[in-house]
Amino acid sequence: MARYVLRFGALAYLALLLLVPVGLVFYRAFEHGFGHAWDAVSSHQAVHALELTLLIAAIAVPANTIFGIVLALALVRTRFPGRGLVNAVVDLPLALSPVVVGLALFLLYGRGGWLGGLAGHGIKILFALPGMVLATMFVSLPFVVREVVPVLREIGTDQEQAAETLGASPLQVFRRITFPAIRWAVAYGVVLTTARAIGEFGAVSVVSGRIEGKTETLPLYVQSRFEGFDTPGAYAASVVLALIAIATVVGLRAFHPREETG
Amino acid sequence: MSGITVIDVTKRFNGFTALNDVSVAIPEGSLTALLGPSGSGKSTLLRVIAGLEQPETGQVLLGDEDVTSRPARARGVGMVFQHYAAFKHMTVWDNVAFGLTIRKRPRAEIKRRVHELIELVQLEGLAKRYPSQLSGGQRQRMALARALAVEPQVLLLDEPFGALDARVRKELRAWLRRLHDEVHVTTIIVTHDQEEAMEVAGQVVLLSEGRVEQVGSPRELYESPANEFVMSFVGPVNRLGQTFVRPHDLDLTLEPGAGSAEAMVERVVHLGFEVRVELVRDDGQHLLVQLSKEQAEQLELERGQIVYVRPSRETVFTP
Numbered sequence: 001m002a003r004y005v006l007r008f009g010a011l012a013y014l015a016l017l018l019l020v021p022v023g024l025v026f027y028r029a030f031e032h033g034f035g036h037a038w039d040a041v042s043s044h045q046a047v048h049a050l051e052l053t054l055l056i057a058a059i060a061v062p063a064n065t066i067f068g069i070v071l072a073l074a075l076v077r078t079r080f081p082g083r084g085l086v087n088a089v090v091d092l093p094l095a096l097s098p099v100v101v102g103l104a105l106f107l108l109y110g111r112g113g114w115l116g117g118l119a120g121h122g123i124k125i126l127f128a129l130p131g132m133v134l135a136t137m138f139v140s141l142p143f144v145v146r147e148v149v150p151v152l153r154e155i156g157t158d159q160e161q162a163a164e165t166l167g168a169s170p171l172q173v174f175r176r177i178t179f180p181a182i183r184w185a186v187a188y189g190v191v192l193t194t195a196r197a198i199g200e201f202g203a204v205s206v207v208s209g210r211i212e213g214k215t216e217t218l219p220l221y222v223q224s225r226f227e228g229f230d231t232p233g234a235y236a237a238s239v240v241l242a243l244i245a246i247a248t249v250v251g252l253r254a255f256h257p258r259e260e261t262g
Numbered sequence: 263m264s265g266i267t268v269i270d271v272t273k274r275f276n277g278f279t280a281l282n283d284v285s286v287a288i289p290e291g292s293l294t295a296l297l298g299p300s301g302s303g304k305s306t307l308l309r310v311i312a313g314l315e316q317p318e319t320g321q322v323l324l325g326d327e328d329v330t331s332r333p334a335r336a337r338g339v340g341m342v343f344q345h346y347a348a349f350k351h352m353t354v355w356d357n358v359a360f361g362l363t364i365r366k367r368p369r370a371e372i373k374r375r376v377h378e379l380i381e382l383v384q385l386e387g388l389a390k391r392y393p394s395q396l397s398g399g400q401r402q403r404m405a406l407a408r409a410l411a412v413e414p415q416v417l418l419l420d421e422p423f424g425a426l427d428a429r430v431r432k433e434l435r436a437w438l439r440r441l442h443d444e445v446h447v448t449t450i451i452v453t454h455d456q457e458e459a460m461e462v463a464g465q466v467v468l469l470s471e472g473r474v475e476q477v478g479s480p481r482e483l484y485e486s487p488a489n490e491f492v493m494s495f496v497g498p499v500n501r502l503g504q505t506f507v508r509p510h511d512l513d514l515t516l517e518p519g520a521g522s523a524e525a526m527v528e529r530v531v532h533l534g535f536e537v538r539v540e541l542v543r544d545d546g547q548h549l550l551v552q553l554s555k556e557q558a559e560q561l562e563l564e565r566g567q568i569v570y571v572r573p574s575r576e577t578v579f580t581p
Contacts, residue, residue: 158347161314162405164334165341166361166412176360180351 022242029235040236045213049221050240056129056204056217057197060136064193068144069186073178075145076152090146093139101138102206105131109207127209132217135203140196144189151185152178188252195248199241264325264415265290265448266311271320273306280306281317282472288416288450288465290325293442295463296452299495303472304452308418311450313337324415340409340447344421346401348393354380354404355389361412379407382441399430410445419451423458435462456496460484468492490579500549504578509552511575514539514561522570525549530563539563541571 029037040046074080075087093101109115109125118125125131155178163177179186201219208215216224218241225234266288273281281303288294296304309315311322313334321330329337349357356363358379362372380389383403393401402422409417422438423431439462442449453459459466460480468475468483468491476488480496487493493506500507515522525541528548537558541549549571553561563569 158343158345159349161334162341162343162347162408163349163360163364165312165314165337165339166408167335167364168360169335172364176364177349 025235025238025242029232029239032232036232037236037239040230040233041240043233045216046218046221046233046237048213049216049218049237052129052132052216053198053218056133056136057194059133060140060197061190061193064137064141065144065186065190067141068189068193069148069182072145072148072152072182076149077157090142093141098135098139098200098202099206102135102203105135105138105203105207126207127211127215129215131207132204132215135207136197136200139200139203140193143192143196144186147185147189147192148182151182155181191248191251195245198244264327265292266416266450267321267323268307268311269321269323271307271310271317271322273303273310273315273317279472281310284320284469284472284474286467286474286477288448290448291446292465293439293449293451293463294465294467295459296450296467296469297456297459297495298454298469298475300454301471302469304454304469305420306472307469308420308450308452311416312339312341312418314341338412338415340412340414340417342402342405342409342417342419342422344424346393346398346405346425348396348401348405350393353390353392354385354396357393357404358407358411360408365412375411379411382410382444383407397430398426399434402426402434406441410447414447417447417449419449421452421454424453431458438462460496466496468495470495487577493577493579498550498552502547502573502576505573505576506579507573507576509538509550511573512549512551513572513574514551514553514557514563515570515572516561518570519572522572525569525571527563527565527567527569529565530558532558541569 041050071086071090075083075090106126107113109118109131111119115125123130125134159177159181160173163173168176199219200217201223204217205220205223208217208220210216210220210224212224218237222234222237222241225231225237266286268284268286268288271281271284272279284303284307286307296307298304306315310317313322313329313332313336317330321328323329324337324339349360352360355376359372359376362375367375376389380386383406385400385403385407388396388400393404396404406419406422419438423434426434435458438451451459451462460483464479465477466480466483467477470491475495476483476492478486483492483496487496490506493499498509500509500512513522518524523543525543527539528542529540531538531540532555535555537553537555539551539553539558541551543549551571561569
């Protein structure tokens, strides 16, 4: 009996908090027919916003994947002074409000900031793609590291050392032994990083300047439509974001249980 | 193939001295056991020879070559780890072929060699399996084939049977002995089990607290131990004041005789051919005696019975 109560409670909680609101977005988006929704998301601005969002993810995700693997290896396989501090700092983006991240970048690269002089040399960071990529990289940094570190700890160094005694160079050890052992963790981390990169609002909102058709990502587009009383447009774009999210979740499910046993 | 010479090696870990000025010579083609309690430095010594640890001072020679500063991958050693270190994402075949694939040997040669080795370690028919589908004993044989594939100058085994159950361990010991007779590669086996060392190795290096206590054949260690530690590590021992007596060097009689002491039977343990008798003297000292089944039957020992013990052979160590 208690089990059913527990199950029902969990399901009801999920339904109220997640499924109903997201379902409503879908309902509202298609309320006036599929054609309407399609028109809303195929407008020039919407398409540009989607393209920009994907472009940012396409830069930020590979960068954070490579960095994440290198950092995880450094944290688990080497000892260096300040390792504990680095380990803690990696989690900072999870704890820090994205708006604060955006403001920090603003202070650093803005007029009068330490690196504000770059703008004078024709390197535009704020209100342009570089700033938005930096903000996205900042907030999506921890995921690959956090997925890979425990797996590296678990596999230990025996396999790597065995490969070494068999004549493998450090690069061969990584390519043939370490990477295959962590690949599912990396994949899982990439999926989480991608989800975060595509959905990011706060930090990107601050550094982008929100110039319509120029520095407007899809989440920003949703917000601006909503504020402009174009609710059908906002709903339709939301559906696109939700579909990407659903694809991500399906991706997660596909990756995770397929670990080799033993 | 070559012998191994370790000269004055010292290795410290964060202030803990794992190896303290150790020198050992391992003859070419021998099977040598590094024996000692945990923390004695035996695994560290093996890893220094393999190149997986760098010593603070001292040299490691393989044959006549000083390999001290050479990385593990260039030393030509085959290593087997206690927990198999199987490449989990590769089949048995790919595990064994690994060293040859790395060396980019011709495909036909790899195929022939891997086939031979899989046969040598009796894993025919399991080549396409993954390590998770093998038993512990099979995994360790695979690891051995993998180490032998690159035709190592020396074979280093780090507690290779330590994670296996007693029966498999005994089987693999005998099998390793036969394998060594077949391939003759200079082999070092690290173990904390004196029975394993005595059974498998032709030469035993006994270590304690980072130092070599004694080097010799199993028989030399057992019959002429260099000190008290060696004597008590390689077999059970009774201490009588300053003298040490092996349990089978104590004679039991029912009547008192010259030089015999009175004791009471506390426990009789039948282990097939061997019978262990635990005695207690009236001064509270416990003694262990090993008898053959026949001797025990003649004496008809029972708990609480009074018997007389006399050492037939005893050892005294002069400090």
